[in-house]
Amino acid sequence: MGMVADVKKAFALVRKAVTGRAAVIDVRRTLAARGPQPRQHYRIAVYFGDSDVNMYQVRQWYKPLADVAKTWPVVVLARNARGARAIAADDALPVAFVPTVRDLERYIATQDIRVVLYVNQNTRNFQMFRYGRRWHVFINHGESDKMYMTTNQFKAYDYAFIAGDAARERLGRVLWDYDLDARTVQIGRPQADHYSGTLPYTPDDRTVVLYAPTWEGDRPSAHYGSIRTHGEALTAAVLASPRHRLVYRPHPRSGVVDPEYGAANARIIAAIEAANASDPSAQHVYDDQPELGWQLAAADVAVVDISAMVYDRLAADKPLMITRPADAAAIVDTHGYLSDAEWLTVAAAPRILAEVDRVLSDPDAVTRLEGWVRHYFGDTAPGAATARFHDALAGLMTQWDLWHARTAESDDEEPDEAELDDE
Numbered sequence: 001m002g003m004v005a006d007v008k009k010a011f012a013l014v015r016k017a018v019t020g021r022a023a024v025i026d027v028r029r030t031l032a033a034r035g036p037q038p039r040q041h042y043r044i045a046v047y048f049g050d051s052d053v054n055m056y057q058v059r060q061w062y063k064p065l066a067d068v069a070k071t072w073p074v075v076v077l078a079r080n081a082r083g084a085r086a087i088a089a090d091d092a093l094p095v096a097f098v099p100t101v102r103d104l105e106r107y108i109a110t111q112d113i114r115v116v117l118y119v120n121q122n123t124r125n126f127q128m129f130r131y132g133r134r135w136h137v138f139i140n141h142g143e144s145d146k147m148y149m150t151t152n153q154f155k156a157y158d159y160a161f162i163a164g165d166a167a168r169e170r171l172g173r174v175l176w177d178y179d180l181d182a183r184t185v186q187i188g189r190p191q192a193d194h195y196s197g198t199l200p201y202t203p204d205d206r207t208v209v210l211y212a213p214t215w216e217g218d219r220p221s222a223h224y225g226s227i228r229t230h231g232e233a234l235t236a237a238v239l240a241s242p243r244h245r246l247v248y249r250p251h252p253r254s255g256v257v258d259p260e261y262g263a264a265n266a267r268i269i270a271a272i273e274a275a276n277a278s279d280p281s282a283q284h285v286y287d288d289q290p291e292l293g294w295q296l297a298a299a300d301v302a303v304v305d306i307s308a309m310v311y312d313r314l315a316a317d318k319p320l321m322i323t324r325p326a327d328a329a330a331i332v333d334t335h336g337y338l339s340d341a342e343w344l345t346v347a348a349a350p351r352i353l354a355e356v357d358r359v360l361s362d363p364d365a366v367t368r369l370e371g372w373v374r375h376y377f378g379d380t381a382p383g384a385a386t387a388r389f390h391d392a393l394a395g396l397m398t399q400w401d402l403w404h405a406r407t408a409e410s411d412d413e414e415p416d417e418a419e420l421d422d423e
Contacts, residue, residue, distance in 0.1 A: 142308025
């Protein structure tokens with residue numbers, strides 16, 4: 001068995017190498033066809049060290065950053081070939097493919113990048129931190145009450161743009177000797193100002209239920225995924241109702257760790273196809289598209305797992321329910337919204353239609369929701385978060401000018417060629 005496993009690993013490594021090489025060729029050909037980028041043009045960089053599997057982390061920032069680029073040109077620094085290829089294919093923002101430290105060094109020497117934004121905690125972020133005389137800012141890829149949101153890695157950045165009071169309180173409980181006043185800026189959820197897209201169904205009198213579960217997780221403490229435990233019963237009830245429409249948006253990684261979780265996901269997708277074949281007017285939706293926006297804005301009620309989707313929906317200020325993890329080992333932070341959320345247990349999943357009716361008609365539920373929206377995101381009026389995001393960047397640009405003036409006569413900050421790690 002050990003030899004078989006070793007052979008499988010060897011084949012997997014070869015396949016990965018071949019796929020990676022093909023991605024390198026593809027992305028370089030694509031970018032070459034677009035021609036050279038203007039020198040000394042970009043002021044803001046988005047650093048992305050991941051492959052295409054985590055594209056959702058950067059895609060959600062496309063629209064807010066495209067708006068920012070009208071004032072300060074923005075470029076994505078992509079370190080992984082598959083990630084760079086996906087970003088180039090999206091064609092939402094300019095991208096520079098810089099797989100090695102030497103490539104990164106040479107590229108930033110051609111630009112006037114003053115602010116570097118980070119959407120995740122990839123270990124390769126550390127390679128970008130070597131460059132001073134610019135601000136390194138963690139903007140994250142979503143708001144949530146997961147352990148990830150209080151990692152000590154926040155201290156590695158000059159600043160962190162956070163959503164609101166809840167994020168500030170969360171960091172204050174966990175991080176020692178971290179100056180929240182000096183190093184965090186509350187901006188709300190700029191993505192919520194761009195919740196849009198073409199509906200894949202014709203609106204009618206059906207109540208639209210968005211079910212957006214996360215993946216199964218890679219350890220018991222993160223077993224938040226509900227597809228195996230809640231999902232099939234929940235979706236069966238909605239699909240059987242002539243009064244409701246299901247929009248099913250599973251996490252793209254569903255099933256990568258647990259094949260049974262992936263099998264349950266496949267059965268739900270097949271059930272949606274069967275329901276639409278039986279009644280085409282139902283127009284149930286299996287949504288696997290990269291764009292996230294219309295789903296959050298259009299659904300009458302959302303059912304989500306403990307994940308960033310909770311807070312993406314919360315920012316829309318519309319009713320939602322959260323699946324209670326079936327695994328008792330899953331860690332649930334009960335300091336914030338999760339202490340007062342509308343929970344859906346495994347036992348209640350088959351009764352989802354009654355639960356949907358309840359959260360839509362209960363005035364107390366509506367009042368509680370509005371209070372939590374303000375606590376997490378502040379002012380959610382259209383355009384308010386976008387204005388705070390732009391103001392935060394403007395403040396950093398002003399600080400950059402001041403520091404640049406102070407240090408204009410100092411030695412060149414960049415390391416010698418001999419110091420570069422060609423990784």
